[in-house]
Amino acid sequence: xxxxxxxxxxxxxxxxxxxxxxxxxxxxxxxxxxxxxxxxxxxxxxxxxxxxxxxxxxxxxxxxxxxxxxxxxxxxxxxxxxxxxxxxxxxxxxxxxxxxxxxxxxxxxxxxxxxxxxxxxxxxxxxxxxxxxxxxxxxxxxxxxxxxxxxxxxxxxxxxxxxxxxxxxxxxxxxxxxxxxxxxxxxxxxxxxxxxxxxxxxxxxxxxxxxxxxxxxxxxxxxxxxxxxxxxxxxxxxxxxxxxxxxxxxxxxxxxxxxxxxxxxxxxxxxxxxxxxxxxxxxxxxxxxxxxxxxxxxxxxxxxxxxxxxxxxxxxxxxxxxxxxxxxxxxxxxxxxxxxxxxxxxxxxxxxxxxxxxxxxxxxxxxxxxxxxxxxxxxxxxxxxxxxxxxxxxxxxxxxxxxxxxxxxxxxxxxxxxxxxxxxxxxxxxxxxxxxxxxxxxxxxxxxxxxxxxxxxx
Ligand code: ARG
Numbered sequence: 001x002x003x004x005x006x007x008x009x010x011x012x013x014x015x016x017x018x019x020x021x022x023x024x025x026x027x028x029x030x031x032x033x034x035x036x037x038x039x040x041x042x043x044x045x046x047x048x049x050x051x052x053x054x055x056x057x058x059x060x061x062x063x064x065x066x067x068x069x070x071x072x073x074x075x076x077x078x079x080x081x082x083x084x085x086x087x088x089x090x091x092x093x094x095x096x097x098x099x100x101x102x103x104x105x106x107x108x109x110x111x112x113x114x115x116x117x118x119x120x121x122x123x124x125x126x127x128x129x130x131x132x133x134x135x136x137x138x139x140x141x142x143x144x145x146x147x148x149x150x151x152x153x154x155x156x157x158x159x160x161x162x163x164x165x166x167x168x169x170x171x172x173x174x175x176x177x178x179x180x181x182x183x184x185x186x187x188x189x190x191x192x193x194x195x196x197x198x199x200x201x202x203x204x205x206x207x208x209x210x211x212x213x214x215x216x217x218x219x220x221x222x223x224x225x226x227x228x229x230x231x232x233x234x235x236x237x238x239x240x241x242x243x244x245x246x247x248x249x250x251x252x253x254x255x256x257x258x259x260x261x262x263x264x265x266x267x268x269x270x271x272x273x274x275x276x277x278x279x280x281x282x283x284x285x286x287x288x289x290x291x292x293x294x295x296x297x298x299x300x301x302x303x304x305x306x307x308x309x310x311x312x313x314x315x316x317x318x319x320x321x322x323x324x325x326x327x328x329x330x331x332x333x334x335x336x337x338x339x340x341x342x343x344x345x346x347x348x349x350x351x352x353x354x355x356x357x358x359x360x361x362x363x364x365x366x367x368x369x370x371x372x373x374x375x376x377x378x379x380x381x382x383x384x385x386x387x388x389x390x391x392x393x394x395x396x397x398x399x400x401x402x403x404x405x406x407x408x409x410x411x412x413x414x415x416x417x418x419x420x421x422x423x424x425x426x427x428x429x430x431x432x433x434x435x436x437x438x439x440x441x442x443x444x445x446x447x448x449x450x451x452x453x454x455x456x457x458x
Pocket of ligand 1: 023027083109110113317319321322323
């Protein structure tokens with residue numbers, strides 16, 4: 001197969017070297033964007049009379065046909081072609097003949113490939129943001145189905161204070177919202193057209209890069225050709241943003257895996273999202289969640305890879321940069337898959353309400369509420385902490401409930417205690433008396449739920 005650069009070469013390339021250098025098996029997924037970029041480029045060349053207008057039209061018509069073939073899956077991927085750019089260039093030549101030879105005027109694969117990847121990222125980042133919104137919706141729906149359910153809240157994985165299940169769920173929604181914001185933010189820096197930078201130095205031909213930017217919907221044109229062909233920051237940003245989101249997904253999975261265990265037994269994961277054991281017939285394992293958690297490892301590795309790749313590279317383009325695509329493509333695929341699957345998990349998730357309620361019997365959950373009761377009566381924070389500490393210790397030692405103490409016994413700990421302090425020792429009251437903005441107060445959580453429902457619906 002003829003290489004785009006074959007003329008100067010004295011010998012055919014080594015077959016093993018081809019195996020290393022060829023990227024068609026990976027970068028074919030850029031085919032659609034390669035066509036779109038080339039169509040704009042041909043139109044610009046024609047408008048500027050760098051090539052005859054007729055040739056430009058023939059090129060655009062040929063590329064449209066190829067684009068249709070790509071979209072319908074009918075395009076013949078040529079494993080003998082070095083990369084996607086070569087493959088499409090050759091296909092165009094077969095289709096329209098000599099005018100195809102003029103397409104590569106005032107362009108190099110160095111600026112072409114950055115353009116293709118930017119177009120790919122722009123589309124895929126949009127798709128990931130949508131998928132993340134889909135997961136947020138699914139979480140909000142799950143939370144709404146379980147309004148009023150109170151669960152233990154944990155710090156250090158030790159029971160701490162009670163919270164609304166909805167509050168816990170909206171924490172996930174907030175995490176995902178930051179992920180969406182980060183992703184849309186990275187699109188801003190991506191929004192600079194690299195095409196027309198050529199190999200590294202620009203061109204002496206009279207191109208119109210602003211026109212190209214308009215056709216391809218970029219807000220700006222890269223002001224430095226050397227930077228434009230070397231820049232892979234935008235890929236690193238997309239991968240980091242995906243990895244950050246994967247860490248969030250992993251934490252959500254971890255909560256659900258714990259909650260589905262026999263020890264917690266708070267939730268039941270749909271059978272469709274679990275697998276069995278080949279030896280233990282009784283098992284129902286949360287493998288989907290485990291694999292989503294596990295795949296975060298490789299997402300983190302992709303960040304390391306994309307940062308290490310250009311770290312020692314001299315300006316400008318070096319072939320090393322071809323290796324930016326596997327981690328990017330995998331980060332995109334893994335993100336979309338994770339978001340979609342987790343949305344399905346929440347859609348099928350059932351709460352064992354009785355079990356959850358049964359987990360709230362320990363009165364230690366309400367210590368802070370009782371402390372704040374004393375603080376309202378003028379006791380200092382430190383003193384209140386000591387008083388409650390002593391009460392809990394004695395009750396635990398004697399196997400007693402705080403609510404079983406008589407008023408006199410209570411007053412022995414602090415004269416400010418009255419019988420009404422016992423009203424605080426239940427989950428409903430505990431969430432109800434919280435009132436700081438952002439707290440687990442049912443009214444405030446309902447309000448947040450409403451805000452999210454509207455926002456995600458829009
Ligand atoms: N396949 C190459 C890549 O992905 C395209 C650019 C090739 N440029 C070159 N000068 N060999 O980076």
